[in-house]
Amino acid sequence: MARSGQQGAIEAPVRSRFGYRDIAKRLIGEIHAGDWPVGAKLPTEAVLVDRFGVSRNTVREALRELRDIGYLSKRRGTPSVVISAVTEKGFVNSIGSISELLEYAGGAHNTLLSSEQVVLLREQALRLDCAPDTEWVRMQVLRRRDPIGLPFCYSELFVHPRFAGVTLEADERRALYRAIEQQFDVVIARVVQEIEAAAASSHVALRLEVPEGSPIMLARNHFYSDEGELVEIGMAHFAPGRYRLRIALDRRRAD
């Protein structure tokens, strides 16, 4: 996507072809490849500036991204240090602080298996931790890294009737809650997630293409709007070895 702005100058500064995200991805790839093992120092910002032909700001933005998702440790006066180099076998979903929560996660391919109106009965409502006898839209979604690869996640999603009209593209790359946000002008402000391990039921095993009884990481997500309204409930089943959740936490500085 030919970028080419310029200042008030006469020359054509010709912006670099790289955005900070491109650079971040590239660096992550190199870390995974072992070019910068754990404990090693990354090249200095100045070097990266030269290498990628971008401004220092852009490099710093990329490094910030890597730090946020737990790859780097940064300190004033010394180059960034690699603190994680987990190989990307079964990829890692890094939550810097939020939201790539179940997000596009590096651009997963979502397949909508079904979508239907349901009434939650007592038992099911209890399991989902919401009010019984209410109407919801139930969807089943498979998520893959590649359009033809094995799925790493099978999700059962329940959407509040108010947002029943939400539409998903054929090969949607966004998470459902992102689509809801954009189509209904609500803001998901809070997500409560519960994670546990479980054995794959035949139902789940079939969709994830794993043996029945395989260890599954099960994440129950409750999405709330900024007004405290329950918008979406998700039960995400992750196939073993194909997915890993990473969370980076910072202790609050002053306040």
Add this chain to the structure above:
Amino acid sequence: MARSGQQGAIEAPVRSRFGYRDIAKRLIGEIHAGDWPVGAKLPTEAVLVDRFGVSRNTVREALRELRDIGYLSKRRGTPSVVISAVTEKGFVNSIGSISELLEYAGGAHNTLLSSEQVVLLREQALRLDCAPDTEWVRMQVLRRRDPIGLPFCYSELFVHPRFAGVTLEADERRALYRAIEQQFDVVIARVVQEIEAAAASSHVALRLEVPEGSPIMLARNHFYSDEGELVEIGMAHFAPGRYRLRIALDRRRAD
């Protein structure tokens, strides 16, 4: 307000009295005070620039801080929205109340099974995602809700030699990193956690008193000091059905 930065000018640059942290603190104070209730939009960046007499970069840095710690939701094209008006002490950054995340030891009864000096070989270092050929103290800990109940967690902990002298009470109730903080006057400033499902090895199954091959939730924790030093590594194995990890995420990144 005395702004007067400039480029190659002759005037004295005289920076604004406010840094982005000052501005962040101030805005947080105003949010706490109710000036900007939940759901309200903050003034636009341009307005804040005028108000504080700083550059747009500085304002954006402050807003980024507020987003990171869960006060704001940001979206391109529209002013930031306040999504939370409360403060959590201690750990947090977006991840709502880490207390639960990291305090799973809190209130639990910990049993120290072993403690020994080890040198991490390449393979093991790789698995733990840290530098090889380094010396660490390895501990094994069992966690129970009741002194006589079944354990819900078996942890393998690796402590940096500098903190090797850390002592645990017979029936310690604190998490190890807490003990380290208090005994060595360091501050754990960053934690990176990775979660995945796995089948219980015979070793783990024995200690958790579950059948071999049971679905296990495996959490790898890396604890870093405020100086970026790796202090502790933990591999926590959770027994199925006996434990559930709950994470409350507050909004951050909206792009």
Add this chain to the structure above:
DNA sequence: TGTCATTTGTGCGTATGTATC
């Protein structure tokens, strides 16, 4: 120990892309 070059952190000004309204 202290000096000093290096490196990152913070801040300024500006230009332009792109989503929202």
Add this chain to the structure above:
DNA sequence: GGATACATACGCACAAATGAC
């Protein structure tokens, strides 16, 4: 489509921490 507002990117300058001499 147009106006507004945030996102990304360029370049520069100085402060503060590091690390080596």
